[in-house]
Amino acid sequence: MGLVLTGKPRPHVTQITLNRPERMNAMAFDVMVPFREALEAASRDNDTRAVVITGAGRGFCSGADLESPGPIPGIEGLTLSTIALRSMELLDDVVRAMRRVHQPVIAAVNGPAIGGGFCLSVAADVRLAADTAVFRAAGINNGLTAAELGLGYLLPRAVGSSRAFEIMLSGRDVDAAEAERIGLVSRVVPGAGLLDASLDLAERIAGFSRPGVELTKRMLWAGLHAGSLDAHMDAEGLGQLFVRLTTQNFEESIKARKENRPPDFQD
Structure with a gap:
């Protein structure tokens, strides 16, 4: 099975699943490249009217994979500094691709969304969360910046500037109940029912013009x-x-x- 799975579990609804559960669906390059391609393919698919993204196993996406990052395409002959730029551009393009999808994108956040995974969830148009979901802007915990992959732009628009500053500067966990209270997610669903609830919403949207x-x-x-x-x-x-x-x-x-x-x- 591939590291990104695509299917149509409901009429006119495409589901894209990050499928690396043993690594909590971390953002290795060999996961993110096919994920971006799957988003672009769904956008071009005229039978698709809504898109649901989720993670396999118990996590949505744990962010950067520092132990097994996977091969970076197109870096032959480049020095370290340029490789770093190409790497960040590749990950940025995943967020841009999600925003460019013609159809609404619903994130079914089935577990931890950490660092870059937090960014992916906030880039979606709608977020539903399992009661086990946790959000963390982890860059600050790692001695880096918490503002990455558009999070510094997207999060204030989702929850307001003061909350975004506090969440990103503190590096603390935001659990599902708080995420719902502050508007980070539109609804919290018991874990076993999350995917069905997300697909129900997608199918309802697909019924409109x-x-x-x-x-x-x-x-x-x-x-x-x-x-x-x-x-x-x-x-x-x-x-x-x-x-x-x-x-x-x-x-x-x-x-x-x-x-x-x-x-x-x-x-």
């Missing part, structure tokens, strides 16, 4: 980047007009309600 879902994802992230309310409202308005005027989805939703049935959006 494709452009409606994809534009909603884009607009939510754009709102976090927007310089002003006015600028963002203009973008939202154009997105709404685009779907309203180029599809019959609105008319179908009205007809479906009158007929007491789920809508069949043809986009």
Whole structure:
């Protein structure tokens, strides 16, 4: 079996699983390269309407693997300093790839999400957590910076600046209950039911209009980047007009309600 598994456990839902449980799904390069490729493939797959990512075994992702990091592609003839730059770029590209996925990405955080694993979870659009999940910005514990792989940008937007500063500077564990309380995850689910709950959510999202879902994802992230309310409202308005005027989805939703049935959006 490969180090990254991909399947479709529900209609129009792709599940991507980090499959190195004996190393708590650590971010070895021979795991992260196929993981990025799986994200890109899911984004290109027109049958996929939502993506769920998770880890095999008892952990989501334990961050960098310092004992068995795996081969780094494309470094022949480079010196140590340039190899370090290429290595960080490769890992950064995993986070960028997740953000570029057209469809919503749901992280089913089934256990510890440590260091870079914390970053991967926060890069997802939605996070559901098992009651055994733990989050830690571990770089600070290792004498390094806790700000890595976009965490210093993403975490304040998820939980607010003061909480993000405290979590990242203290290097402490955030358990599932606290993660739910501060908005780091949207829901905590008993461990045995986490994957089903995540797939249920993905399947519900997959039932809506494709452009409606994809534009909603884009607009939510754009709102976090927007310089002003006015600028963002203009973008939202154009997105709404685009779907309203180029599809019959609105008319179908009205007809479906009158007929007491789920809508069949043809986009």
